Structure formats: structure tokens, C-alpha cells
Amino acid sequence: MYESKAVSCCSSSPEQEEEISYVNCEGFLAGTIETAIDQVARVKAELTASDKIGSFKARWGVGRMSYAVAPGLYAVGNPTPESPVLVSANYKLSFDSLRKELGGLDLWILVINTKGINVWCAAGKGTFGTAEILRMVAETKLPALVSHRKLILPQLGAPGVAAHRVKAESGFRVIYGPVRAGDLPAFLKNDCKAEPEMRRTTFTFLNRLVLTPVEIVGLLKPLAGLTLAIFLLSSTALLVGGDQYRLLAVIAQTAQILVPFILAALTGAVLAPALLPYIPGRALAWKGWVLGMVLAVILLVGAYSNTSWLLKSAYLLALPAIASFLSLNFTGSTTYTSLSGVVKEMGVALPVMIISASLGAVALIVSFFI
Amino acid sequence: MKYRYLKDVVTLNLDQSKCNGCGLCLEVCPQQVFTIKEGLSSITDRDACMECGACARNCAPGAIYVRPGVGCAYAVLMDKLGIKGKCCGDTCGCTLEGTSDY
16 A cells, blocks of 8 residues: 555655665674574674664764665574564664663564564665565474464554454564553563553654754755855955955855854754743744744843844744744654645745745845945 | 644545444644544544555555645745755755654
């Protein structure tokens, strides 16, 4: 059914289907165990320094697309044919957050090929899905390895998996485990029953903040472009005015004009996500606009109170639009926005942003010459 | 704390006449949209729905409809501009990746 999706995040195009290389597994393996069918690699149930460095790099967007582990069956502790089977994505961060919670347990992990994408995103695009689970169950000869017929899936994988179809086609019953890996030991001990709070997604201050580095990296290019534009405008204005060209003065002016834009970008990309639940209103574009406006007003009555009225207008028009756009972009990182809602708010917010930012740009350009 | 998004926009629909009361929709829904009433599933917090599609996909009798999608402005924008495959890459901190989903 995913082909008929109106919009799919993470939409994969055929030309994108290049081979991804897998992370060197030596860092997280701890020997192998003999089973009835084959040798199975055993994973460490704790993270090492190299795991943590890898996570940090992935968060900042370094080599993020190839942070994958090889799909297949892995053992934790000393599992037997009666031990539970957990299903996970082959994004290294997902795999790490699972195994680090499994200390002292004996079980199997079936890592399916989600092309290095986390469970939730992969479920949305269907790679964490019914077909891939059936394929991996067969490929790893799981029916011969375990005596039971149960698979424990992360609840957030459910958008991609039809439990009744897995059951019909493989005989394995899908049990949806808790949302968070940290609740798995309690879930397993509780006879695979999830408490209500284990089924809820949480979206804490830290959850929100951990996603902002990638946003910041994404800002560097547009900010560099803006810096260059302001620098050139400042230079041109000086030359047109017939003054002697002084590089230091141009750099100082560029920096002074640029700072509010950088602050607006940080407001939309970091401050708005951090303060999300405390900003009034529901639409994310609105929340960002409110913060951007507050920033603009603070600057204009404060440090920038003696700038020209044109530059002030430029800030009033552009800063809220920038913060609003970046805050709207954060919808992709939230745990509660629907596609229908996003489409609705974009319909209103995008035209406003474009008009406001364009007028701001005109005001900024003109401000250099009068 | 439960975050609230826009009111009355989602495409979620439940046909109770097809429901067999298995309760799997309650189990898979990350937003607690459903409750079981008199043996049948019932939508009790429709505006909390994020249209992930988990309920519909796991509904064996096909009683639930929702147009599944990702509530991501960046993806919608790229889609409108006809740019494919830019998502879930180096520019996007996709949904829930920050939580310990496994």
C-alpha cells in the first residue's frame, strides 16, 4: 500500500539503491555460539568507546547514511531454542540502543535490512516491513533454530508490519514490545505484557535537543551564502558611494548585519524545539514565528536600536520568517505531527514566509544604498 | 505530557461494524487514540492521531482507514519540488530517532 502514499519521507529512488557498507562488527561482537543450524555471532550487551564515537558522528551527520550493521541473526548471552527473538533495524544507533539494554539476558536478535534507517522511519517507508521480516526469518532458518513461534517487534515498527500476515505466512506470531528498548527487560519478565506507559512515545527535552545538531549542520550552507551576499552588498554600497574601500569596515558591517540572522536561525532550529511545549499555539510554523518576532523586537529595542528604519523593517520581516521556516521543518523530528496537519499549516505558513522574507530581503538591499 | 497538534485534520476512520474487538489497534497506536468500548474499538482521541498507519496495517478485518504519511514539512516540500530521496539523509533528523526505538 505504500506506493499509494501521498508523501513519503525517506522515499527511496532506484538510483539510491547503491550498496551500503556495514560498520566493522569486531567492535560489538563477543565471539560466536554453536547452534543446531549454524554458528551465530554474539553481540556485547554494552557499548564501547568506538560505539559512542560512532553515535556522536552520526548525530552530526558524518557518514550517517552508512551507519549500518549487517542484517542477520545475533545472540545475546547464551540463548537456547526457547529464548525470545527480538526484531530490530540495521541502523547502528537502533541496534546499539537495543543491545545496551539487554545485559544479563539470553535471547536472539533478528536484524533485518532497513538500509541503515531507524525502525520508525523504516516502518514508514515499508522497509521495516512484513516482506523483509518473512525473508529474514527464512534466510536465517529461524524455524529450525527456535522451538517457539513468536517474534517480538518494537511497537514503533508496527506501521510497516501486518502482524496477521506474518502469522499467516510464517507461523510466527508478532508481539509488539514496548516503544523504548529500556523497557524490554521488564516487558520480558512480565510475560510479554506492556504496561500502558511502555506504549506511549515520549518526547522529552533531551529527545528534542539530540535532533538539533543535524539541523545546525544544515544551516551552515545557507548562512555562508547570506554572509557572502551581505559582504558583497556592503562592498558595493561603499564603492558606489565613492568612498575609499576599507576591508575592515566592510567586514565589521557584514558581521553586525549578519548576527541577527544567525540568532534567528538558532531560534528556529534549536530554541523552538527546546521550548516546544511552552510556546503558545499549535502550529509549529506559528511557534517559530512567535519566537522570531520576540527576538526581532528584543534586538530592535536593544543592541540594534540605532540602525536605520529600513534595516529594522528587514529584521522585522525576515527574522520571524526564518525562525518560522526552521521551526516548521522540525515537524519531521516530532513524535506527534500528522501529514494532514503539516500540509494544512504549510498551506498557510509558506506563502506568508515567502512574502515576508522577500520584502525583508528587498528592505535589506535598499538599506545599503540610502 | 501529551503534545497537541492541529484540530480536526487527520484522515483516520473506523468502521465499527467490521471491528472484531481484537484490540491490536490500541496496542500499536503510539498516541493512545483508541479505547475498547463494549467489546469494540472506538476512536476517543482523534486529534492525537499522527497518521502513522500502524492501526490500519495491523487491522486484520480492515475496519480502520487512515492515509499513512510522515508529518514532515521538509519531506512535503521536497515532494512538491519533485526532489526525491533527500530525506532521512544528512539533512533530516527523522522522527523518533532520538528516542530509544530499537
